[in-house]
Amino acid sequence: MKLAILSRNRHSYSTSRLKAAAQARGHRVLVLDTLRFSIGLEHHDPDLFYGGKRLSHYDAVIPRIGASITFYGLAVLRQFEQMGVYCANESIALSRSRDKLRSMQILSRYDVGIPATAFVRQKSDVLPAIRRLGGAPVVIKVLEGTQGVGVILAETEKMAEAIIETLQSARQNVLLQKFIQESRGRDIRAIVVGDRVVAAMRRKAVGDEFRSNVHRGGTTEPVILDQEYERTAIRASQIMGLRIAGVDMLESDTGPQVMEINSSPGLEGIERATGIDVADAILEDIEQRVLFPDVDLHHRLRLTAGFGVSEFTVHNMPGLENKKLRDTHLAEENIHVMSITRHDAVIPNPRGDEEVHPGDTLLCYGQLSSLRALMPEKPKRRKKNGRKNITDPGIGK
Numbered sequence: 001m002k003l004a005i006l007s008r009n010r011h012s013y014s015t016s017r018l019k020a021a022a023q024a025r026g027h028r029v030l031v032l033d034t035l036r037f038s039i040g041l042e043h044h045d046p047d048l049f050y051g052g053k054r055l056s057h058y059d060a061v062i063p064r065i066g067a068s069i070t071f072y073g074l075a076v077l078r079q080f081e082q083m084g085v086y087c088a089n090e091s092i093a094l095s096r097s098r099d100k101l102r103s104m105q106i107l108s109r110y111d112v113g114i115p116a117t118a119f120v121r122q123k124s125d126v127l128p129a130i131r132r133l134g135g136a137p138v139v140i141k142v143l144e145g146t147q148g149v150g151v152i153l154a155e156t157e158k159m160a161e162a163i164i165e166t167l168q169s170a171r172q173n174v175l176l177q178k179f180i181q182e183s184r185g186r187d188i189r190a191i192v193v194g195d196r197v198v199a200a201m202r203r204k205a206v207g208d209e210f211r212s213n214v215h216r217g218g219t220t221e222p223v224i225l226d227q228e229y230e231r232t233a234i235r236a237s238q239i240m241g242l243r244i245a246g247v248d249m250l251e252s253d254t255g256p257q258v259m260e261i262n263s264s265p266g267l268e269g270i271e272r273a274t275g276i277d278v279a280d281a282i283l284e285d286i287e288q289r290v291l292f293p294d295v296d297l298h299h300r301l302r303l304t305a306g307f308g309v310s311e312f313t314v315h316n317m318p319g320l321e322n323k324k325l326r327d328t329h330l331a332e333e334n335i336h337v338m339s340i341t342r343h344d345a346v347i348p349n350p351r352g353d354e355e356v357h358p359g360d361t362l363l364c365y366g367q368l369s370s371l372r373a374l375m376p377e378k379p380k381r382r383k384k385n386g387r388k389n390i391t392d393p394g395i396g397k
């Protein structure tokens with residue numbers, strides 16, 4: 001394979017390790033400076049130039065895009081995608097992970113623990129939000145901070161209000177987060193590659209610092225994750241759409257709480273702490289996946305008028321419940337069930353003899369007119385025990 005590592009610093013630990021791992025596996029690899037690319041767009045022909053010359057063919061790209069050049073780096077990565085080159089992490093997933101609020105919004109829908117988080121704009125909304133999080137102390141974060149910069153612990157409500165006001169007046173968007181006291185100064189960093197955790201460490205802050213980032217002087221130790229932490233790290237990366245991720249989790253009394261998912265995780269800390277060759281695991285994953293560059297399914301499907309994808313949960317649907325797929329009206333109407341989600345497990349590409357259970361979530365592809373008939377009424381939000389819950393969808397068929 002011919003590989004490119006997009007990196008501004010060819011001598012950094014992570015870049016050199018990835019390069020060495022690629023070479024050790026017999027690949028050609030070049031480190032290319034993300035900012036030296038230019039993008040060319042012409043009818044039917046997305047193109048890339050490097051140092052003024054048209055870029056030759058590459059099989060795969062490993063993005064190592066620093067926070068300070070996210071915008072340009074993402075544009076370059078997208079261009080590789082448009083040209084059909086496999087990217088070790090997709091641009092869309094990378095851009096999701098760069099924004100802490102966006103990450104939490106995506107994760108909050110799924111069965112992955114996160115610290116309760118709030119985002120407000122009006123001054124008058126700050127105090128009620130803090131109270132909903134359980135009161136001070138509370139953590140305040142700028143949305144695109146890294147390495148612990150822009151993460152502040154406010155001990156009192158008054159302090160929190162003052163900090164938020166100051167940051168907002170400096171045009172910074174900030175989120176508020178419940179302070180997980182029992183995990184103070186400690187967190188877990190798990191490196192997920194593909195669908196497994198390849199290495200994990202615990203980071204501990206020094207002195208009375210509450211942030212455990214290595215850049216804030218935090219120390220590291222290897223850990224073997226228990227199942228719940230491992231599952232959470234893998235799920236979080238999958239939900240974000242990342243194949244390579246550093247998942248940061250707080251160790252709360254109620255289990256793992258994902259704080260952040262890094263799409264270009266540093267390799268130095270984790271390899272030194274665990275002695276595991278993470279770079280090699282990344283290269284192995286790329287070898288496995290290189291023939292499958294990302295297909296933006298929704299986009300492709302939109303090009304076929306009248307067809308689409310929809311998902312629904314089976315509930316009071318006698319036409320479906322406890323029947324084999326081939327005996328349901330789905331088959332008759334030529335609706336293809338792409339996957340069934342049952343509890344935590346996903347059954348991909350289910351066969352005709354697979355039985356549909358109440359509570360299953362079906363991901364379907366078919367004619368929109370047929371799918372429409374299946375869709376349940378929109379669930380209503382209703383106050384329950386002082387909290388808003390989504391009630392069970394009442395389903396027509």
Ligand SMILES: Nc1ncnc2c1ncn2[C@@H]1O[C@H](COP(=O)(O)OP(=O)(O)O)[C@@H](O)[C@H]1O
Pocket residue numbers: 115139141145146147148149150151177178179180181183184185186187210211212213248250259260
């Ligand atoms: N809600 C929280 N409760 C307790 N500690 C936290 C919380 N959020 C962050 N921290 C601590 O602060 C550190 C930095 O926060 P994080 O959101 O990962 O920002 P960064 O992107 O700057 O690393 C974490 O590694 C953790 O030690």
Ligand SMILES: [Mg+2]
Pocket residue numbers: 147148213248260
């Ligand atoms: Mg972090």
